[in-house]
Amino acid sequence: MPVNETVGDLNLDEYKYDFITTSEPVFRAQKGLSEEVVRQISAHKDEPEWMLDFRLKALKVYESKPMPKWGGDLDGLEAVLDEIYFYVRPQDQMERSWDDVPDEIKNTFEKLGIPEAERKVLAGVGAQYESEMVYHSLREEWQKQGVIFDSIEDGLKNHPELFREHFGTIIPTGDNKFSAMNSAVWSGGSFVYVPKGVSLDTPLQAYFRVNQERMGQFERTLIIIDEGAQAHYIEGCTAPVYSTESFHSGVIEIIVKDNARFRYTTIQNWSNNMYNLVTQRAIVGAGGHMEWLDGNLGSKLTMKYPSCYLMGEGAHGEILSIAYSGDGQHQDTGGKVVHVAPYTTSSIVSKSISKGTGRSTYRGLCKVHEGAHHARSNVECDALLINDTSRTDTYPYIEIEESDASVGHEASVSKIGEEQLFYLTSRGIRADEAMAMIVRGFIEPIAKQLPLEYAVELNRLIEMEMEGSVG
Amino acid sequence: MSDVPVLRIEGLEAKVAESELGILNGLDLQIGKGEIHAIMGPNGSGKSTLAKVLAGHPGYEVTSGTVTFRGEDLLTLEADERSLAGVFLAFQYPVEIAGVSIANFLRTAVQAHLPEGEELDIFDFSDILTERMAMLDMDVTFAERHVNDGFSGGEKKRNEILQMAMLKPKLAVMDETDSGLDIDALKIVADGVNKLLAEDPDMSVLLITHYQRLLDYIKPHHVHVMVDGRIVESGGPEVALELEANGYRTYETIEPSANGSAPVA
Structure with a gap:
């Protein structure tokens, strides 16, 4: 053409x-x-x-x-x-x-x-x-x-x-x-x-x-x-x-x-x-x-809920997920890792942002079958709430049939704090820009894994979404 | 030193927003160009509140009085506008911003300080940042760390001075910059402030501190004593030395608190 x-x-x-x-x-x-x-x-x-x-x-x-x-x-x-x-x-x-x-x-x-x-x-x-x-x-x-x-x-x-x-x-x-x-x-x-x-x-x-x-x-x-x-x-x-x-x-x-x-x-x-x-x-x-x-x-x-079934010895599965829920939206996301073989390892990192009446749910499963000895898994889910009307829930399911396995789960919920906003605005940064900066920082561990052009677009998108979110 | 003061505070009263808790109770203060003032006072006297009110913290409400900064009504400005006007607050407890590098944070802040439509040249910025960090004896790798994330007390305070060095304010309010620092860290921080003062003798500084020791390293022209939300005594550096010797007790007994509660016996 x-x-x-x-x-x-x-x-x-x-x-x-x-x-x-x-x-x-x-x-x-x-x-x-x-x-x-x-x-x-x-x-x-x-x-x-x-x-x-x-x-x-x-x-x-x-x-x-x-x-x-x-x-x-x-x-x-x-x-x-x-x-x-x-x-x-x-x-x-x-x-x-x-x-x-x-x-x-x-x-x-x-x-x-x-x-x-x-x-x-x-x-x-x-x-x-x-x-x-x-x-x-x-x-x-x-x-x-x-x-x-x-x-x-x-x-x-x-x-x-x-x-x-x-x-x-x-x-x-x-x-x-x-x-x-x-x-x-x-x-x-x-x-x-x-x-x-x-x-x-x-x-x-x-x-x-x-x-x-x-x-x-x-x-x-x-x-x-x-x-x-x-x-x-x-x-x-x-x-x-x-x-x-x-x-x-x-x-x-x-x-x-x-x-x-x-x-x-x-x-x-x-x-x-x-x-x-x-x-x-x-x-x-x-x-x-x-x-x-x-x-x-x-x-x-x-x-x-992207899943990894770890079928062979030493297999590794990783799930990194970002969810953004704006007004009227619900992101019910997470991940599943199923350890079937010994010495398998997995990690789930989930970050969600909820704004306005948005709702984010983390739903995850970590299952270790009998015989998957020395399996190791770590789950970390962090939620960031922008407004008082935003909502987040966490449903981590853990099923372990093997005594010799190590499974960790950490969850955190945070709100964009007045102190964080004040700190950034006191340096001359506009409030909505400060908000976007905090959100970008929150997803940084995942965004840095993205190809550059995607990371750039994602950042711009977050900036747009944060416009008018203050006050 | 100058006819028009950089900062003029008259009859300032402020309370915690959405409460009846008054903290500043008719405070007066004037700071001229290039002057270094220190405000000393016991815990709970309202020193840090004054710093936050000046910087525009939304958690406080000014109920009476005026604050004029370089001829402009400071109180009508938002926090970001006050920064652009030339006010800088070095935080007592700098806030952690996970995932945001110092370089990125500073670039955004410096860009915000440029006139509308002017784009910060990334290479110029990088040169300035490198130069400022060298001046403050900071390793360049520091700029890649996330803002205050996992910093030691000393690193946090040095990061405040770095921001000050990048933004070049007309008035630097330093809220208990000495708290939580050992003597070596204190010297480094004070040394940084002195370098900035040498560079720009017109910069005015308001040091807020509980202890005299900071004033051994940053020499004030004027020292004020603050008790119960107002200035109860002003003088030269000798005031600080008297305080060091006698403590705040004297002031508390002569100046009962505004709400009439009895001084501590």
Whole structure:
């Protein structure tokens, strides 16, 4: 695509998005979830029979499971689910113009200083062609090393055996109601395989891959890091994702084989009408190392607990999470570590910030199975409350079946203190800037682990959120 | 030393916000350009409250009186505006800000002191910070530590002086800077203040202290005795020496507290 071709002319845009599929019949699944819809999705993706069976079984499981009674308030969800399209083709999703994007979102882009072209991608009205060049050169390099970095659909088509061997093995369909739903209607997501001993210096960014097809509402990602391999995968961004949809339910499965190292970074900032219910889990082999770096901003309700199952001796799992809840938002997040093998170690560090009527919940599990002797785990969760109306709760579950294990848990709740604010303002710093500085300091231990551009955006976002929070 | 005082306090009364607890009860004080004043007084006399009220602490409410700083009504300004106007408070108990490096904190503060629209050059800032730290015999790695997080008493106070050296105030109010310091740390801190005074002889200083020993290292021109929220005696350095010899008892008996409670027998 020539760089000088202008984006912005609506007709031209439509042409761009339609050029792949102009000959296809128009397809739209109906509202709500049914067997018909699931069959349509599978047929449209031209899937093998086993995948259709998998989806249909998952639908039955979904229907048989009650709505969870724990976590956040899901009372309004059923009405939402009746109204949504469970499958929309990517090119149909793009049929939206910049004029349709709410001013609030546009202003946020403006304040964050996001370049014009990128704003359109984030708002779902454009694609970023500049990144294609970068992506293609990286892609060639990866291919030489035998790395697979595809859409989940292409993964199924092009690597059927590898795909089938691992798909649905880490998070079984029946794990929970929403993993069952995702298994029935999944669409979009990544398929990643890093071969034995291959070490990738450049992070695999979903951003590169999804520039033409937006991440779906029911993303499904499967990542396999083979023995001794190393990689970092980054998904999402701190800028608000504008979506007319109000439901997102992903399933992320990760396999970290013996002595492999993997980090999965995700920062998501959903619009505040969004129910975001995600299941993400990794199994880690002997001597393997898995890190989840999970940032949750925005949404109406997020329920998300990245997990590490430490299956091999000496495996290590780490979960770092940041949650920010503004007015009317509830972040019910945390992490799970399950120690199955001896000498396994884990750490969970969770930091939440609640502002206005926002609510943050830490919900975590640390389980040590019998035989996982010398297991060590440490959990630290810190909550920061900005206003008197903000709320935070902590639910740490600890189950230990092995006498020779060491598990620590520390929790703290703090309010931004008058003394801290006075100290900073007495140096000439404006009160809202001082507030942002305290919040940034609070999340610093996690933010410093982020790639620079993400950390910068996160900081700017916090500054924006703190404007007008004083007084 | 100058016709227009840098600071003029008249009839200042203040209480703890949202309470009836009056702490300053009609305080008068004038500080001229380049003058060093010391206020001494027993615990609970309102010394630290005065410091906080001058800096604009929201926990106190001024109920009467005026404070004029370089001809401007100080009391209508917010804490950050007072800093920009040239008031600096060296805290008795500097506050910990986890996760924020001293360099970052100072850069933000120095930027705030620049005129609207002027951007602080990061390299200039770095040069100035390095130079100021060298002047105060501080190791450059100190700037990477988080503000007051895990600092010793001496480190906290030196950090206050570093901030003062970076912001170059017109009036430095030093609230019990000597408390919690051993003699070596006290000397280092006093030495820093003296260097800043040598650099800018126009800077005025208000030293608030319980003990005479700080005044051995930072020589005041004027010494005031504060009891029950007002100045009960003013004079030269000899006042401090008398206090050292006789204690505060004399003042407490001659000046009964404002609310009429009997002095300690």
